[in-house]
Amino acid sequence: YVAQRKIDERTCKTTTKTTVAILGGGMAGLTAAQALHNESMNDFLILEYRDTLGGRMWHTEFGQDEKGDPYTVELGANWIQGIGSNTTENPIWHLAKKHGLKNTYSNYDSILTYDEHGFSNYTDLLDSYDETSDVASKESGRLLIQNIQDETARSGYALAGWRPGQNDMKAQAVEWWNWDWETAWTPDTSSFIFGMAGDNLTFNQFGPDNNLAVDPRGFRTIITDEAKTFLHEDQVHLNTEVTGIDYSPTGVTIHTKTGDCIRAAYAICTFSLGVLQNSPLKFTPDLPLWKRTAIQSFNMGTYTKIFLQFNETFWPEDTQYFLYASPTERGYYPVWQSLSTPGFLPGSNIIFVTVVQDQAYRAERQSDEETKQEVLAVLRDMFPDKHVPDPIAFMYPRWSMEPWAHGSYSNWPPGTTLEMHQNLRANVDRLWWAGEAGSASYFGFLQGAWFEGREAAMQIVGLLQDRCVRIYGERSCGDRVHYDPLRGSSPVDAYTLINGWPVNSTHLE
Numbered sequence: 072y073v074a075q076r077k078i079d080e081r082t083c084k085t086t087t088k089t090t091v092a093i094l095g096g097g098m099a100g101l102t103a104a105q106a107l108h109n110e111s112m113n114d115f116l117i118l119e120y121r122d123t124l125g126g127r128m129w130h131t132e133f134g135q136d137e138k139g140d141p142y143t144v145e146l147g148a149n150w151i152q153g154i155g156s157n158t159t160e161n162p163i164w165h166l167a168k169k170h171g172l173k174n175t176y177s178n179y180d181s182i183l184t185y186d187e188h189g190f191s192n193y194t195d196l197l198d199s200y201d202e203t204s205d206v207a208s209k210e211s212g213r214l215l216i217q218n219i220q221d222e223t224a225r226s227g228y229a230l231a232g233w234r235p236g237q238n239d240m241k242a243q244a245v246e247w248w249n250w251d252w253e254t255a256w257t258p259d260t261s262s263f264i265f266g267m268a269g270d271n272l273t274f275n276q277f278g279p280d281n282n283l284a285v286d287p288r289g290f291r292t293i294i295t296d297e298a299k300t301f302l303h304e305d306q307v308h309l310n311t312e313v314t315g316i317d318y319s320p321t322g323v324t325i326h327t328k329t330g331d332c333i334r335a336a337y338a339i340c341t342f343s344l345g346v347l348q349n350s351p352l353k354f355t356p357d358l359p360l361w362k363r364t365a366i367q368s369f370n371m372g373t374y375t376k377i378f379l380q381f382n383e384t385f386w387p388e389d390t391q392y393f394l395y396a397s398p399t400e401r402g403y404y405p406v407w408q409s410l411s412t413p414g415f416l417p418g419s420n421i422i423f424v425t426v427v428q429d430q431a432y433r434a435e436r437q438s439d440e441e442t443k444q445e446v447l448a449v450l451r452d453m454f455p456d457k458h459v460p461d462p463i464a465f466m467y468p469r470w471s472m473e474p475w476a477h478g479s480y481s482n483w484p485p486g487t488t489l490e491m492h493q494n495l496r497a498n499v500d501r502l503w504w505a506g507e508a509g510s511a512s513y514f515g516f517l518q519g520a521w522f523e524g525r526e527a528a529m530q531i532v533g534l535l536q537d538r539c540v541r542i543y544g545e546r547s548c549g550d551r552v553h554y555d556p557l558r559g560s561s562p563v564d565a566y567t568l569i570n571g572w573p574v575n576s577t578h579l580e
């Protein structure tokens with residue numbers, strides 16, 4: 072460490088000292104900072120790549136209204152997912168209410184189904200999927216509790232009775248709407264146990280409903296407004312790209328692209344799994360094999376929303392969703408969402424379509440014009456009796472190419488275990504980890520980031536003050552555990568706070 076410190080000093084243009092360096096200013100970075108502040112520990116710095124807080128809560132101006140003013144659309148997180156419980160409130164819902172976020176109930180029953188010849192009613196398939204989901208959910212709970220080897224969501228659903236034919240494109244579209252649209256991965260590439268558990272933990276615990284943010288200030292206002300309640304400007308360094316992290320049992324030195332250094336007693340890295348997997352970030356010494364294995368074992372999904380504004384709403388104005396079954400390609404511009412519908416951005420004539428994974432990568436690689444022609448051809452198939460004009464505005468983000476995100480959110484592949492995941496969130500010396508992907512219970516969701524940021528900061532407070540802390544009502548002391556080597560499945564008694572599983576497993580069924 073002494074030798075390493077000398078090297079640091081040589082390579083640092085300037086050195087700033089702080090107690091806790093929070094790497095990343097998204098939801099997890101915010102809740103980490105707030106947890107430190109709540110413990111009167113205000114000597115921390117948030118280092119953020121972009122020119123704003125918010126991370127994957129990211130909006131932009133799009134199109135224009137009658138007066139010529141632009142609308143606001145969300146490129147990243149859009150829903151508050153899991154609201155409506157009388158007993159447990161989703162912390163994201165709490166923030167939304169606190170900051171007066173404008174949002175509207177997403178009604179998944181407000182859906183019409185289409186194929187290449189136009190409207191085609193196959194809602195019976197939606198009902199069949201729902202019935203098998205109930206069976207699959209119970210079975211995945213049994214596998215978890217009885218410590219049985221994980222399987223693919225594909226096999227779990229097939230055993231529960233959902234077996235869409237390879238060429239039954241309507242059933243494939245229904246499956247996409249139910250699975251891929253949420254996880255950004257196919258059932259074949261998703262863990263059955265943890266895919267079902269993640270869904271249950273959010274929707275059985277916090278409530279079954281989702282509301283869509285349609286606030287002109289942008290969804291991230293729940294972060295930026297909350298930050299104003301406790302954060303000082305000098306605690307945030309925006310436009311700061313972290314390029315290197317030196318860690319040891321006694322401290323952490325962060326290197327930035329401009330050659331400056333931040334020396335901290337502890338650091339919390341909240342970068343997305345995609346950044347950890349793909350960016351040239353240099354760790355010194357190299358991260359241990361158990362940590363590198365964990366980082367590469369989980370999956371980062373890409374979820375791309377493609378926005379179009381027309382000069383009229385030619386689709387049924389009162390319907391929220393339109394599901395399209397392409398005759399040839401699964402997941403080809405399948406879910407269309409109207410923002411022109413009452414409660415959202417009425418009169419906006421805006422609709423957007425979502426693609427994930429291979430279809431998202433393809434769209435992100437091709438030009439706007441190529442993608443526009445593809446989506447217009449789909450709309451013209453869906454509405455053969457209407458005149459579908461060229462859009463007056465068209466835009467989509469390229470999540471897989473954003474160097475600060477490298478994708479949208481994480482997912483658990485088949486065969487993962489809780490111990491394997493614990494290795495993703497376990498600290499390495501004084502370098503700690505937080506963020507959406509670190510949440511065993513709510514990965515992929517904003518609430519996952521919210522809980523992980525807070526928990527890491529509270530545990531660090533415990534270490535700094537040489538005491539145990541209470542997290543979710545349980546005692547937590549010292550470093551996080553990690554597992555080396557790993558075994559094939561997790562015993563049920565592993566589902567505890569120690570492994571990042573704070574909720575009682577009775578919530579699983």
Ligand SMILES: Cc1cc2nc3c(=O)[nH]c(=O)nc-3n(C[C@H](O)[C@H](O)[C@H](O)COP(=O)(O)OP(=O)(O)OC[C@H]3O[C@@H](n4cnc5c(N)ncnc54)[C@H](O)[C@@H]3O)c2cc1C
Pocket residue numbers: 094095096097098099100118119120121124125126127128146147148149150151152311312313314341342343346350352374375376470474475476478479480505506507508515516517518519520
């Ligand atoms: C398209 C999309 C749709 C989504 N939909 C929903 C939804 O509807 N509901 C929901 O609950 N969740 C949704 N999510 C997931 C949700 O956005 C995330 O779970 C959450 O925002 C993650 O927060 P975080 O703090 O863990 O990570 P981030 O928000 O990624 O924060 C990490 C921060 O680190 C910064 N950073 C990265 N690299 C560096 C570097 N080298 N140096 C300095 N800073 C760096 C980034 O700029 C970023 O601000 C969606 C995400 C996407 C992308």
